[in-house]
Amino acid sequence: MPQLSIMHDVLSRQRAAFVAARPEALSVRRDRLKRLKAVLIENGDALCAAMSADFGNRSREMSMMSDIVAGVGMVNYSLKHLDRWARSEKRHANFPLGLLGARSELRYEPKGVIGIVSPWNFPVGLTVNPLAQALAAGNRAMIKPSEFTERTSETMAELFARYFAEDEVATILGGPEIGQEFCGLAFDHLLFTGATSIGRHVLRAAAENLVPVTLELGGKSPTILGRSADTDRAAGRIGLAKMMNAGQICLAPDYLLVPDDREKQTIAALKAQVSAMYPTMLSNDDYASVINARHRDRLQGLVADAVAKGAEAIEVNPAGEDFAAANLNKLPLTILRNVDDGMKVMQDEIFGPVLPVKTYKAIDEAIDYVNAHDHPLGLYYFGEDKAEEDRVLSRTISGGVTVNDAMFHVSMDDLPFGGVGPSGMGSYHGPEGFKTFSHARAVYRQPKLDITKLAGIRPPYGAAIRRTITQGLK
Template sequence: MADDRKPELEATLKKQRDAFTASRPEPVSVRKDRIKRAMAMVTDRGDELARAMAADFGNRSVHQSMLTDIAATVGAGKHALKHIDSWARAEKRKVQFPLGLLGAKAEVRYEPKGVIGILSPWNFPVQLAFGPLMQVLAAGNRAMIKPSEFTERTSAIMGEAVAKYFAEEEVALFTGGPEVAGAFSSLPFDHLVFTGSTATGRRVMEAAAKNLCPVTLELGGKSPVILGRSADLTRAGERIALGKMMNAGQICLAPDYLMVPEEMEDGAIAAVELGVRNMYPTLLNNDDYASVVSDRHFDRLQSMVADARDKGAEVIEVNPANEDFGNANVRKMPLTILRNVSDDMQAMQEEIFGPVLPVKTYKQVDEAIGYINEHDRPLGLYYFGEDKGEQERVLTRTISGGVTTNDVIFHVSMEDLPFGGVGPSGMGSYHAIEGFREFSHARAVYHQPKIDIAKLGGFKPPYGKATDKAIATMMK
């Protein structure tokens, strides 16, 4: 099947690369026009896309999709439009003394790479395909996009929209299953962006390596929450519940597990439960609460909870209206808190990606820091507390892709902060100027003056006194 589509993918890549080469140098106004079209495309089809996401998930709030997928993507476009002129400007660099006095000049030009591939996931299908696209276009590139097959209706509408707003040699979108994704990741792009699981990320990077294609990998991992003794429990509980239940926990940055001082465990769990009750008085027929995306993902989460129970965890289902989930065929799952967890449980070994929240306790904050440092570096790290010294200790002693203090997830929504992981949670970043530079080639340009610099500097044979002097100066 992949072989059937591979020629089509390769033909589009060639068409885009040929168009890219022929159109150089493109004025920034052309980039701005593409960003504006991408924003109009998302705006015009916004309602339809939000309804498609609801249908693809089984249930997903249209309001949530409008916030997280439609408005957030338009926001990324606005930010790129506002800053593109300064981002794209060549940067003057210093030349060594006395070259500047003799007329030498140096600069860095941020130039487009060419054709960028975007492999996007199902959890925020519009934002994670078209968000990076805004910066890919801002940097002056063409783009090929392969969205997830899990959100089939959404992907189909995205494909129609792209075809309407862009010529194929500018932006092209391909739907299809894992075999198409496999063929896509093996194309010799100038850069490839992948958002998804660490396991798939490894395969994507392996395929890209065959072409020496650079990659940006936005992966996940187990993003911890450290609750300090100085934290406002009620506020922290609500914010953790909001972050864990948005999209039913199907967020790469969702708080994955909670670390609390041992004497605060009961209070912290009660605060999270209260947060759930206030925001989601019912769950089953509540449009605000999303379904788990597929039967396979739902079964995985159920078996994760069963595994924890079998290995001695206490399982607390937060079910405010005492609804019967057993007979409901809607793939909805109440927030499930796990106490007394151990490292041999699935819930502590793999990214949860659903409404399951393990809770661990600590005596001193250094125990929590030590635990985080013994495990893979997470995409996000969250600290709640008013103790600035402790907060700084947590931040300076740990490593994570990004951080939010006194809340969860929010750092990703700051347009002017780079977003990315570190180690197993990813590499490279997008958003902000860092994203623009990720999709640009920093090209070093040196302008030599008329004067014979090589002779003056002792670089020209026959070597002699001028050479010795140059070496001595350089070694000072």
């Protein structure tokens, strides 16, 4: 196919440029990072406008914070720490080799060409963040943005072509078939952000060329409300996290676990807090649309399935607006009570403004429920009981944790971000991101002294090697 041929050609030219330029000075990396920062600062409004057009409505302020400011922050963080990250690390040489002049070190070297597949929910931020760390590590990059945010993808392609040579950063546009072919290219590393179901296909495609892969997936991130939690404060923070981007976030609270004697109080607090943030929704620019009609219908289907199987649906619609009659893809928050695992809403990642609520009698019941399901990308605990907090964190497994809020751990630049098991593989952000896109190259320097003769390792074997073996078994 012509597009496949073009992708192979771009990959070949990027790899050739990478090899020809080695070793590149850190100043070259800094220059690329500064150009990436300029893309965001000089074109932030255009990128936000494109995102809003793709969604049907998306707040400029939210897009500026979640995509533009977050991207600038990752670039600045990478610039600040680049010198230290790129420095060789001294490592210990086995006794007595170190005493005899042997030396060990670890060098973090660029891998080559990095493939980045970015999603539609934060189309700029989740492209720029991994790109910043790939460039900081000294690599070239090929990007495949989502076809669901077509205007944003086209805008990024035009901007990257303006600020970077194609053998530095290249953008490949197209639908699912192009994406599948892209993931089958012989990259030196591939990062994919998206759904777990698609992640499995990405891993298979990359396996053909033994390409190392980082998968940033999703899943059902639980939120546990402890009895010691301030209900109103927790409800405000949970509501904000659930309603941001209309819940279309891989880290959004997917379901809520509350003490059985505080369920009604918690639901009432959620309704009040969400109503205060969004007194109206249909004409409210602060509240984002669902990405398209197909996704809207899917979310409505999850609610309908749950209700048909016995759940109670509580719609948070403070202005009593008619969402069905509106020619929009906006949806209000729907809280679901009396849910169980037989409902699709408790099986699939929701990715929208639907919040199931389950109750528990003792904290171990909540912990057991979390542990009976796939390891989530995020886990959130609200409460002031330190012993209970420690019990939740020590007895569960998740990609990351935020205590007394939701999702905030991903905004900490110095913390790695990634999942575990079905919620992801590998991580970036923090120094771990630099290492993800680097090859950790071990270097050992042997002293002039003939070590093999001294240790008796060189045949014919005799008393010397037996002494070495005896020493090694101590």
